Amino acid sequence: MGTTQLESVPEPKYWHLKTVLTEALDSEFSVGEILPNERDLAARFGVARATLRQALEQLELEGRLQRRRGVGTTVAPPRxxxxxxxxxxxxxxxxxxxxxxxxxxxxxxxxxxxxxxxxxxxxxxxxxxxxxxxxxxxxxxxxxxxxxxxxxxxxxxxxxxxxxxxxxxxxxxxxxxxxxxxxxxxxxxxxxxxxxxxxxxxxxxxxxxxxxxxxxxxxxxxxxxxxxxxxxxxxxxxxxxxxxxxxxxxxxx
Amino acid sequence: MGTTQLESVPEPKYWHLKTVLTEALDSEFSVGEILPNERDLAARFGVARATLRQALEQLELEGRLQRRRGVGTTVAPPRxxxxxxxxxxxxxxxxxxxxxxxxxxxxxxxxxxxxxxxxxxxxxxxxxxxxxxxxxxxxxxxxxxxxxxxxxxxxxxxxxxxxxxxxxxxxxxxxxxxxxxxxxxxxxxxxxxxxxxxxxxxxxxxxxxxxxxxxxxxxxxxxxxxxxxxxxxxxxxxxxxxxxxxxxxxxxx
DNA sequence: GAGTGGTCTAGACCACCGT
DNA sequence: CGGTGGTCTAGACCACTCT
CATH class of the missing domain: 3.40.1410.10 (Chorismate lyase-like)
Incomplete structure (x- = not known):
């Protein structure tokens, strides 16, 4: 029991992803800009596409992203x-x-x-x-x-x-x-x-x-x-x- | 081109599932009742668990269901x-x-x-x-x-x-x-x-x-x-x- | 037709709750 | 401990949009 557990509360990957993406949106992207496609993004973060999508879904729910089939994912304007x-x-x-x-x-x-x-x-x-x-x-x-x-x-x-x-x-x-x-x-x-x-x-x-x-x-x-x-x-x-x-x-x- | 296309607009499985479940909730279940677990439900409807979960998620979003880890899925009371x-x-x-x-x-x-x-x-x-x-x-x-x-x-x-x-x-x-x-x-x-x-x-x-x-x-x-x-x-x-x-x-x- | 997001599968393991 | 929902994977195919 002497080991300091750094990973005692391992937060879900999609949750961490969401945090990382949020920070990226705030600093590196501007409204209307298109993000890389889901397959590339998933590969870049080393996760399955479904996991990446879980993060994107939440960001879309929060009004930060806009996704359109056949088009792509873009940074949404403020509500x-x-x-x-x-x-x-x-x-x-x-x-x-x-x-x-x-x-x-x-x-x-x-x-x-x-x-x-x-x-x-x-x-x-x-x-x-x-x-x-x-x-x-x-x-x-x-x-x-x-x-x-x-x-x-x-x-x-x-x-x-x-x-x-x-x-x-x-x-x-x-x-x-x-x-x-x-x-x-x-x-x-x-x-x-x-x-x-x-x-x-x-x-x-x-x-x-x-x-x-x-x-x-x-x-x-x-x-x-x-x-x-x-x-x-x-x-x-x-x-x-x-x-x-x-x-x-x-x-x- | 003479064939009448009955399946011209195949709605997603999870969407149809949601409809079926909604009707079942209205007629066959009462508030607080617990549903079968996700693996059984998925098997019963002949879909993967992820697909069933997509339907359950929406129903929870609409306030029809309540899901709790380690416990089960129950019919939610009106909002x-x-x-x-x-x-x-x-x-x-x-x-x-x-x-x-x-x-x-x-x-x-x-x-x-x-x-x-x-x-x-x-x-x-x-x-x-x-x-x-x-x-x-x-x-x-x-x-x-x-x-x-x-x-x-x-x-x-x-x-x-x-x-x-x-x-x-x-x-x-x-x-x-x-x-x-x-x-x-x-x-x-x-x-x-x-x-x-x-x-x-x-x-x-x-x-x-x-x-x-x-x-x-x-x-x-x-x-x-x-x-x-x-x-x-x-x-x-x-x-x-x-x-x-x-x-x-x-x-x- | 090429590229995108949307749907779906069949597994696996984990975190949590009750007994 | 067994059972539940929560997370995750590595694929596949489909619906749509643009060129």
Missing amino acids: VGVAVGSEQHAWPGAADDAWQPVDCTTAVPPAGVADHLETDPDEQVHIVRRSRVTHGQPVAAELLYVPGSSVPALSAIDAPSGAARARAVLRELQHMELEGQAQSVELGSAGAADAKELDRLPGAPVLVVTTRFYAEGRTAAVSVATYRADTCRLTFGDSGRVEIHHDPERRAS | VGVAVGSEQHAWPGAADDAWQPVDCTTAVPPAGVADHLETDPDEQVHIVRRSRVTHGQPVAAELLYVPGSSVPALSAIDAPSGAARARAVLRELQHMELEGQAQSVELGSAGAADAKELDRLPGAPVLVVTTRFYAEGRTAAVSVATYRADTCRLTFGDSGRVEIHHDPERRAS
């Missing part, structure tokens, strides 16, 4: 701050809110949404699909669920389908007085449809923002928005902005 | 809603805010935090460590950075270290008038220290909530809180609560 919650409540579609209506269908919402809306489990609602673009890149996809009772004056005739109908639904919403809204954020993975819209592979990590809009004493609409977790930093709160921070390892003790 | 942003701004430590002070040290903050606080890059600040527990489970770990100028009356004598000193710092904060706060949420991975406190392995996905507290016309304190992404749903907003929703695959079209 974009996107405003999600603000003190001034407003209906979606009001005074252009950074979202762009895409189309509108009518269908039965998922069970969880139906619970929020207090509609029958098999009652159809309007579903407005919108997308959010920042700096030319898609950052979020949204499904807005609006029961027919929230837009009674909506005429099925003047906008039968597509983006025009989406705008019609949003326009009708403004006629109600918004009494409040509640939001939640959780981690999810992109479904096939969202992945396509976000230009990612299915299963990519997303931040799911669920918003309930209250009007006339009930939940008048529900929005489920999925933001790219790799590129987005969601900002809430009243005053200024919250800046970037890159804290690879926080504190020693 | 806990934890209140993070509220309209009534209050200093940390006020009117017991669900956080428990752990200890307090003095050190130079990370560069990003120093930027927020507008302190010199090598100026030491008070660092209060707090933890948040819900239903007996640790859900978040926080580092609260307080520059000395925000707590001028703090005496180094009456609470030299530990939780007592942490409480002393929090007490002094209440003396300022809080003018506002701004928050951001982003995805991260747990460092060694946070992982230990959250009872997870290093690298586990976390939701990083950064809060700036404004007082006396400047940023008087910065809090960086890491929440377990697998078990937590962060709630913001003014009125009620946002309920659970499990939407494995959202919409077909």
Whole structure:
């Protein structure tokens, strides 16, 4: 027992790799630069490609890298701050809110949404699909669920389908007085449809923002928005902005 | 070219596995139940263990499963809603805010935090460590950075270290008038220290909530809180609560 | 077609938990 | 101690993008 064990806590190789790569990214690479391919990198570090990939995956999760099949791995820019919650409540579609209506269908919402809306489990609602673009890149996809009772004056005739109908639904919403809204954020993975819209592979990590809009004493609409977790930093709160921070390892003790 | 291609878009095995497992979880398992071990499951589905693990990883990310080394894989309960942003701004430590002070040290903050606080890059600040527990489970770990100028009356004598000193710092904060706060949420991975406190392995996905507290016309304190992404749903907003929703695959079209 | 990242395999050993 | 999930290897093939 007299030997000083230098390797008493052997940290996993991929973890150490991640640390080394992080330092390299901070010092030797600039945003947009492309890294050597995975096979070369793995050989250079003397590990299997799967091990290297485990490190790259985490770095991508943390928004440090961007990987694209058929192209390569590049150094990602700092995350974009996107405003999600603000003190001034407003209906979606009001005074252009950074979202762009895409189309509108009518269908039965998922069970969880139906619970929020207090509609029958098999009652159809309007579903407005919108997308959010920042700096030319898609950052979020949204499904807005609006029961027919929230837009009674909506005429099925003047906008039968597509983006025009989406705008019609949003326009009708403004006629109600918004009494409040509640939001939640959780981690999810992109479904096939969202992945396509976000230009990612299915299963990519997303931040799911669920918003309930209250009007006339009930939940008048529900929005489920999925933001790219790799590129987005969601900002809430009243005053200024919250800046970037890159804290690879926080504190020693 | 006359053949109808049924397999024109062969989805990955792990993706299909995830779908099958999700349905099984919804119908055949109850919360807390333990699944067969990974080797058995892989054999049952006729895939390699690595492939099965890829599916399990995603399900854990979505909060459907909980895996613990040496124990097994269990069905996770629905995510806990934890209140993070509220309209009534209050200093940390006020009117017991669900956080428990752990200890307090003095050190130079990370560069990003120093930027927020507008302190010199090598100026030491008070660092209060707090933890948040819900239903007996640790859900978040926080580092609260307080520059000395925000707590001028703090005496180094009456609470030299530990939780007592942490409480002393929090007490002094209440003396300022809080003018506002701004928050951001982003995805991260747990460092060694946070992982230990959250009872997870290093690298586990976390939701990083950064809060700036404004007082006396400047940023008087910065809090960086890491929440377990697998078990937590962060709630913001003014009125009620946002309920659970499990939407494995959202919409077909 | 050449080169990239994404998926998959069939093993092996390790770290941890319970008994 | 036996059983679990966590790490790692050295290959193979596939899907995609660019030229």
